[in-house]
Amino acid sequence: MLGREPTLTRADVAGAAGVPLEVAEDLWHHLGFPHADDTELAFTEADVEALKKTQELIRLGVLSEDRQAALVRTWGRSYARLAEWQTSLLAEVARERGGDEVEDLVALTAQVLPLVESLQDYVWRRHLVSAARRMLTVADSTAVPLAVGFLDIVGYTARSKRLSDKELVDWVEEFEDTCSDVVVEHGGRVIKYLGDGVFFTFEDVEAAARTALELVILGEDKENPFPHVRAGISYGDVVLRLGDVFGPTVNIAARLTTVARPSSVIVDENAAAALEDVDDLRVEKMRRTSVKGYSRLQAFRLRPGKAD
Numbered sequence: 001m002l003g004r005e006p007t008l009t010r011a012d013v014a015g016a017a018g019v020p021l022e023v024a025e026d027l028w029h030h031l032g033f034p035h036a037d038d039t040e041l042a043f044t045e046a047d048v049e050a051l052k053k054t055q056e057l058i059r060l061g062v063l064s065e066d067r068q069a070a071l072v073r074t075w076g077r078s079y080a081r082l083a084e085w086q087t088s089l090l091a092e093v094a095r096e097r098g099g100d101e102v103e104d105l106v107a108l109t110a111q112v113l114p115l116v117e118s119l120q121d122y123v124w125r126r127h128l129v130s131a132a133r134r135m136l137t138v139a140d141s142t143a144v145p146l147a148v149g150f151l152d153i154v155g156y157t158a159r160s161k162r163l164s165d166k167e168l169v170d171w172v173e174e175f176e177d178t179c180s181d182v183v184v185e186h187g188g189r190v191i192k193y194l195g196d197g198v199f200f201t202f203e204d205v206e207a208a209a210r211t212a213l214e215l216v217i218l219g220e221d222k223e224n225p226f227p228h229v230r231a232g233i234s235y236g237d238v239v240l241r242l243g244d245v246f247g248p249t250v251n252i253a254a255r256l257t258t259v260a261r262p263s264s265v266i267v268d269e270n271a272a273a274a275l276e277d278v279d280d281l282r283v284e285k286m287r288r289t290s291v292k293g294y295s296r297l298q299a300f301r302l303r304p305g306k307a308d
Contacts, residue, residue: 001109001113002044004044005044006041007043008041008042008043009036009040010025010036010043012043013043013048013051016048017052018055019051019052019055027051027054031075031076033076090108091105143247144240145235145236145237145238146202146203146245147233147234147235147271148199148201148245148249148250148253149188149199149202149208149231150198150231150232150254150256151179151200151212151230152197153227153229154219154229154230155228156196157196175226175227178215179193179200179215186202186207186208186210186214187202188200189201191243199245199250201245205271206274206275206281208235209265212231212233213304215229216265228262229262230257230260230262230264230266232254232260232266232267233266233267233302234256235274236248236249236252236268251293253268255291255292255293255294255297256299264302265301266286266299267283267300268298268300272300272302280304280305281302281305282304283301286298286299
């Protein structure tokens, strides 16, 4: 999997790269790599090259001290999750072949990794283009107005207890796939999946509202395996950083989701005002509610169709 036989200790790698050992260890720690003993031959020449390239990014000012740890942690978390999923997939395919599982896994790895590596580079570059387009209009860490949505599965804990591990994984993956399809189709972006929920953003409030309503309706369809859900949407300034979104607008959307009834969409005042003149949507004012961090939060119930 590493592409070559490990022949170097961590001290060998740091020395060959001309980097202090403590700097290299700090980098590996942020990436989430397992700890290697002083004498363990756990590294290859690729690790040397990686350290050299990291030093070059620092020299260029890309990995400055104030952003180095956060950026490297983001890399580590993202690739760790991806690697876990890919390894599980390869192991499952190897088991299905019915032969020697270890031999089949090794053979699959040799065949598949070059293809996956190339595809990952392709996908990464396509996402770079999308991210660059967004960043052309706003700098990272600058507040921008966005519609923020959270969608939760209703009764997740109870249902998960009745499912086997594989059934639970399949169920959650199908939920995430459907959410991703609907969000992207309406022009939004999935920020992250939360196990029993999804966190998404839209530049357009109406598109966010229609996305949430569509997913709620899917959950009400008894012929559709999509689970019952509830959603909260807020609109306002957020801060963008390293692919994530922060700020009170995010907090409000999350709080609204906790007070939403099953199969309902709740929006805040800003979102309600933006949706007031949409012909086929209506917002209904609710009683003010107290949630964590907000003692009298004004919420509105979103429904399809205008009142008579």
